Amino acid sequence: MDRKSTILVVDDEPRYLRLVELNLTSNGYLVQTASDGKQSIEMVATGEPDLVLLDVMMPVMDGFEACERIRDFSDIPIIMVTAKTEEADRVRGLDIGADDYILKPFSSQELLARVRAVLRRAKREGPFGFENVVLRHHELEIDIPKAEVRVNGQSVRLTATEYRLLVTLAESKGKLVTSEELLTKVWGVEYRDEKDVLWVGLSRLRQKIEPDPKNPIHIITRQGMGYIFPLEEDV
Known part of the structure; x- marks a missing residue:
């Protein structure tokens, strides 16, 4: 990792936030946290994190609405975090602009794999079959x-x-x-x-x-x- 990527973790459960922050920071990432969807929108607009880990079920504004609002002004990578296993909920998150999703409970290895994959996709340069065209x-x-x-x-x-x-x-x-x-x-x-x-x-x-x-x-x-x-x- 040439530059430490900053991950914004959004969830209303303090214990979950601490665990995810520890996992990410111990693996070389910088972490910001927010406790609801509304706060996450403000932090994306002003703080420019590299990726948002966005929980679905939150007070004030849920993750679905927050994702839609963020997509109004930013193409920042978003991973939706949900305890819901229904395919309709998973598809809804992708349909409103999330790049990926992860189901609770998840292991630290699964979280890191998803984060790395989405950050890799966020790089718009190749390798493609052509350049400078x-x-x-x-x-x-x-x-x-x-x-x-x-x-x-x-x-x-x-x-x-x-x-x-x-x-x-x-x-x-x-x-x-x-x-x-x-x-x-x-x-x-x-x-x-x-x-x-x-x-x-x-x-x-x-x-x-x-x-x-x-x-x-x-x-x-x-x-x-x-x-x-x-x-x-x-x-």
């Missing part, structure tokens, strides 16, 4: 040197995970990419079978870059096979 597809531009995406000349805010997903598809332009390949390249091999993570990620990405997300032209689904970023003449 601007990729264009209809009105969509992917500016690799600036790690920026534009639609009709207007900058589009993507999370680091969404950006990596788009570039991973674009570097295979015209070729089919399977769900397993995307999950492995973008999220990591441990996510290889987490299809709901990919579906939600693609849905959010299409909402941001497609003229009509229900009839996409940039990211095409090949049912039962995978996804393709088509050549323009294929659309």
Whole structure:
């Protein structure tokens, strides 16, 4: 770790905050803490942490609402922490912009693995299959040197995970990419079978870059096979 990453841990349980802080600091991270969602928004806006570990069940403002509010102004990586095991709750967190989730109770090893994975994805530089180019597809531009995406000349805010997903598809332009390949390249091999993570990620990405997300032209689904970023003449 060249520079110590700062993790904002948000939870209303003091004992949990102390345990997580000890775990993270003993492994080389700097830690900030907040006790509710509203406070976390203020700290993201003013303190610029590198990652937010955001509990779902909190007073004043829960983690879901806090995540939505943060996404209004920041693409900072967010890991949702929840004791809820229902798939609908997990999908909801991803759908409102969380990069990952972790279920309570979790081990210190699992927490560190999730944190490392999300921070790794937050780096927008390669390795990709190309460098120093601007990729264009209809009105969509992917500016690799600036790690920026534009639609009709207007900058589009993507999370680091969404950006990596788009570039991973674009570097295979015209070729089919399977769900397993995307999950492995973008999220990591441990996510290889987490299809709901990919579906939600693609849905959010299409909402941001497609003229009509229900009839996409940039990211095409090949049912039962995978996804393709088509050549323009294929659309």
